[in-house]
Amino acid sequence: MRLPPLPVLILAIxxxxxxxxxxxxxxxTGERLDAQSVAVDGQTVVIQHKVLGTLKVPLKDIRxxxxxxxxxxxxxxxxxxxxxxxxxxxxxxxxGGQDGTDDPPAANVDSEWKGSFTLAGSLNEGTSRNTSLYxxxxxxxxxxxxxxxxxxxxxxxxxxxxTTQSWFNINGNQxxxxxxxxxxIFADVEFDxxxxxxxxxxxxGHSGGQYQLLNLSRATNPDLWVKSLTLDGxxxxxxxxxxxxxxxxLVTEGELxxxxxxxxxxxxxxxxxxxxxxxxxAYKDYRFEANLNWKMPLHMKGMEGLSLAxxxxxxxxxxxxxxxxxxxxxxxxxxxxxx
Numbered sequence: 001m002r003l004p005p006l007p008v009l010i011l012a013i014x015x016x017x018x019x020x021x022x023x024x025x026x027x028x029t030g031e032r033l034d035a036q037s038v039a040v041d042g043q044t045v046v047i048q049h050k051v052l053g054t055l056k057v058p059l060k061d062i063r064x065x066x067x068x069x070x071x072x073x074x075x076x077x078x079x080x081x082x083x084x085x086x087x088x089x090x091x092x093x094x095x096g097g098q099d100g101t102d103d104p105p106a107a108n109v110d111s112e113w114k115g116s117f118t119l120a121g122s123l124n125e126g127t128s129r130n131t132s133l134y135x136x137x138x139x140x141x142x143x144x145x146x147x148x149x150x151x152x153x154x155x156x157x158x159x160x161x162x163t164t165q166s167w168f169n170i171n172g173n174q175x176x177x178x179x180x181x182x183x184x185i186f187a188d189v190e191f192d193x194x195x196x197x198x199x200x201x202x203x204x205g206h207s208g209g210q211y212q213l214l215n216l217s218r219a220t221n222p223d224l225w226v227k228s229l230t231l232d233g234x235x236x237x238x239x240x241x242x243x244x245x246x247x248x249x250l251v252t253e254g255e256l257x258x259x260x261x262x263x264x265x266x267x268x269x270x271x272x273x274x275x276x277x278x279x280x281x282a283y284k285d286y287r288f289e290a291n292l293n294w295k296m297p298l299h300m301k302g303m304e305g306l307s308l309a310x311x312x313x314x315x316x317x318x319x320x321x322x323x324x325x326x327x328x329x330x331x332x333x334x335x336x337x338x339x
Contacts, residue, residue: 145177
């Protein structure tokens with residue numbers, strides 16, 4: 001499937017034109033509000049919304065206003081003129097504090113790049129059955145213009161001095177957001193090296209359109225049982241190359257998928273995604289992949305940044321060698337350190 005570029009472009013232009021006079025407020029949860037006016041009153045942001053009316057949101061829960069990042073310097077919270085434009089904001093990429101100085105203390109500026117490292121045990125079923133060691137490193141950012149994610153994992157297991165699991169993966173995802181629109185343009189690339197899968201080595205990349213289906217937050221929906229919830233759908237296509245097995249030709253496959261992010265019960269998070277990859281012009285050939293990761297922060301003294309982490313990964317490929325199973329079900333349980 002291909003997303004028609006012209007209708008998407010027209011939709012983006014019309015949406016941007018219709019909302020040109022509004023101020024876009026982005027909450028720390030990622031939710032966007034098109035406000036009629038915005039004013040800062042001490043540590044509170046007062047938002048006038050056409051549908052929701054007057055909203056008062058803590059300054060710490062605001063990520064940006066009209067593309068200007070919120071910088072909280074920890075100075076006194078005396079209220080500025082509530083009719084003035086937000087003085088506690090700076091243009092993205094600029095350096096400065098709330099008082100307009102050029103060199104605020106480094107500790108007061110929070111980098112948009114975040115990382116995490118996971119160490120866990122893994123139970124594998126399918127192509128190989130074993131208990132393995134699992135490590136993962138993730139790094140990424142999310143701002144008003146784009147979302148970037150880089151990740152790599154390695155699984156290893158041995159029994160009787162012989163390796164029974166050796167799987168290395170590295171992947172990258174990039175989303176360019178169309179301002180004041182639920183649409184975005186994505187590109188992803190993934191490389192796998194797995195000694196016990198029929199394909200042994202595989203590289204695949206896709207690009208296409210992404211659309212935000214849901215963007216809910218307790219800040220604007222007080223009765224919501226979760227703190228925040230987003231759901232995105234994407235459709236695209238790209239090449240795939242396998243270096244062993246029964247299908248080593250370069251093929252073009254589609255991507256039809258969904259991405260769910262949820263924060264609940266304080267700071268617990270669930271990240272889940274699923275993608276269906278049909279080989280174009282050969283619709284009886286396809287593969288499927290789904291992932292779920294649940295993080296539970298350890299709110300204990302001396303354990304800041306640590307979380308319990310539960311993960312499930314499932315992948316299925318229709319065409320594999322006769323002596324191989326065509327699925328892998330992998331479960332992980334361990335700890336994650338956020339930095």
